[in-house]
Amino acid sequence: MTLAGIIQFFILVVVVLVAARMVRRLLRSRILPRVPMGMGAKDAVARLAGYFVLVLGLMVALQTLGIDLTALTVLAGALGIGIGFGLQNIVNNFMSGLIILVERPIQLGDRVEVGGVQGDVVRIGGRSTTIRTNDNIDMIIPNAEFISAQVVNLSYGDRKVRIRIPFGVSYASEPRQVERLALEVAAADRNVLQDPPPSVRFIGFGDSSLEFELRAWTIDLAHRPGLFRSNLNFALWEQFKKHGIEIPFPQRDLHFRNSLRIEQAPEPDRPRQDG
Structure with a gap:
């Protein structure tokens, strides 16, 4: 093993690293965009191709040093013991990353x-x-x-998400009218999907109100459920106020019991003592 061979080895390693990165970029920017695949699948293919080029290039670089790859089995066994003790978490995360890229339980954008x-x-x-x-x-x-x-x-297989918006109205309200007005609010919101259609459920009788729940589907605001609920809550408030439907607050009836008054008897007059 000469100095020139070592320098050549390091140059090849740098070339392999650059080549692996260029292969990933080429696949992502030029080739895979033309293929009808999901974004997550394209990223997985690009990464696996980069790993393949990296491993293949390192094997070629080692052979340039005159190292017999079959002689690395003892070194691999020793490295495996070291991995088992000190690098277990790193290898676990790396293998989990490969499983994610192959099985794709999650993808980019999910x-x-x-x-x-x-x-x-x-x-x-x-x-x-x-x-x-x-x-x-x-x-x-x-x-x-x-x-x-x-x-x-929330996006696995289907990006549609159903979000529930609970609300309550006074007992003087007509439930069917409440249902109709809530559905009108959902139909007027551009972020609410009409297929599957929104629905209203009469949940029950609360302490101070009739409890309802508006269930609406969305794609555009699936990643911002708080904003989606806020928009519909604003619209529900304006709709109910316009039609005179009250959204009550908790009320309690207080009952006072008459307390017994205990009157103290007057003290008896004391006899006067003449001096």
């Missing part, structure tokens, strides 16, 4: 919730996945969390 964090998937890396919340905060979550923990994918 709306997910994991570990109490909800946001959009903006990047799937080899070790971690980046989720961007509605506050524009990027949360970096290890890939193993998506394999071992419970994950809620």
Whole structure:
């Protein structure tokens, strides 16, 4: 092994790294956009192709040093023991990343919730996945969390999401009129899907109001459910106010019981003492 061979090896490693990155960019920008595939599938193909070029290039670089790859089995066994003790989490996250790219339980652009964090998937890396919340905060979550923990994918297979908006009206209101007015509000909102259609459910009789629930489907605001509820709540308030339907507040009837008055008997007159 000469100095020239070592320099050649490092040059090949740099070339392999650059080639792997160029292959990923070429697939993402030129080739895969023409293929009728989902965005997540395109990203998975590009990453796997980059990994393949990287592994193949490193094997060629090692052979340029005159290293017999079959002799690396002992080194691989020792490395495996080291991985088992010190790099277990890193390898676990990397393998979980490969599983995510192949099985695609989550994809770029999906709306997910994991570990109490909800946001959009903006990047799937080899070790971690980046989720961007509605506050524009990027949360970096290890890939193993998506394999071992419970994950809620609001966009899996279908980007439609049904959101529920509870509300209450006074007991003097007519339930069928309330249903009709709420459906008119949903029909007038451009972010509410009409297929499947929105619906209204009469939930029950509350302490101070009749309890209803407006159920509406959306795609455009699936990633912003708070804004979706807010828009419909504003519209419901204006609609009910326009038609004289009261949205009550909690009321309580207080009953006072008469208390017994205990009168103190007057003290008896004391006899006067003459001096």
